């Protein structure tokens with residue numbers, strides 16, 4: 582008798598699980614259930630519509646370091662399926678890819694439709710049934726070992742194997758199902774967000790980017806270095822997004838109200854900065870401070886920082902007092918800002934929290950509580966930094982789940 586595999590969730594992880602299963606065992610009936618009208622909707626909007634599908638990091642150990650939650654568990658999984666495999670798979674289907682300077686990988690078309698078309702064509706070619714507007718309300722396992730799935734329209738269906746790939750966040754029906762099977766759901770919190778900061782030193786400077794900034798939060802015991810972007814609402818850019826990911830749970834506990842310390846000149850110490858400032862008295866004594874910045878900083882932020890310590894625009898370097906010099910050094914390396922909330926990062930965001938990882942066998946992505954029940958993607962307590970890492974986790978866990986299901990049919 583033909584076996585049935587039910588994949589709950591028509592996102593990246595669900596599709597990849599279905600395709601992997603079909604590629605490995607074409608005899609099974611594979612059905613993808615998607616509650617909304619559209620499959621792969623996050624793929625469509627991902628990366629600003631360009632779909633940053635993975636990252637050019639091909640060493641599993643290094644790759645795993647980009648996951649604030651899941652790094653230990655994913656390490657073994659990446660030995661089975663890592664970005665190189667993702668690239669090879671899409672290229673084998675005729676999708677041309679390109680790697681940007683920062684390591685992000687996109688289709689050369691710069692359109693997420695290319696990825697959606699590839700996944701849907703592969704699924705169709707393999708005979709996978711895709712049922713949209715088909716929400717699974719509950720799943721139970723009978724004594725016979727079969728799973729019974731209840732659909733939103735009252736319909737019911739039986740399956741031999743189930744993969745829960747319903748994504749993260751409160752809208753993910755899979756979390757309730759996993760809970761009903763006895764799984765622990767770790768606390769959910771958003772990750773990859775920007776900081777809301779209302780401060781005269783940055784107000785009105787939206788769009789300004791500073792290349793090499795050290796940002797720390799003593800309360801969260803976290804620090805990051807990298808570019809910072811000033812936005813309409815506060816601060817964003819790679820250093821802030823990374824900080825938001827590593828501190829996702831702590832910042833939620835602090836109700837997004839905390840202080841950050843910024844060193845605008847990267848990792849340069851206060852002593853070095855003081856010496857550099859002092860040198861300007863000799864080398865640029867006649868120049869106005871506002872027009873001559875001895876650091877690699879955009880002039881507009883430099884002027885704001887000098888104003889913040891009471892230095893007037895026309896003041897010349899030679900006129901700077903010892904006290905002003907010390908104040909400016911402090912402001913450059915230890916600017917304090919109050920974060921009063923978070924704003925959504927439109928390019929990419931994820932949810933931290935989900936099915937507890939210790940309850941899942943990552944060699945098969947199978948539940949340790951219920952045999953033949955598998956998990957893939959963001960429904961798990963896994964989240965990565967921005968840059969293609971989140972889709973990579975979905976491809977990897979989906980692939981392992983799909984192959985494992987196929988092997989045991």
Ligand SMILES: Cc1cc2nc3c(=O)[nH]c(=O)nc-3n(C[C@H](O)[C@H](O)[C@H](O)COP(=O)(O)OP(=O)(O)OC[C@H]3O[C@@H](n4cnc5c(N)ncnc54)[C@H](O)[C@@H]3O)c2cc1C
Nearest residue numbers: 590592593594616627628633717748754958959969971972
């Ligand atoms: C705006 C935005 C941009 C992003 N850009 C990137 C990027 O460029 N690169 C990157 O790596 N990551 C990106 N991400 C993150 C990435 O999209 C997710 O990590 C990834 O989509 C997770 O895949 P998934 O299949 O686990 O979950 P999802 O993509 O969320 O898919 C889960 C699916 O399950 C369905 N579902 C839920 N409950 C049920 C149910 N009960 N029955 C049936 N169906 C159900 C949902 O409708 C959904 O379609 C972005 C996220 C967002 C929000």
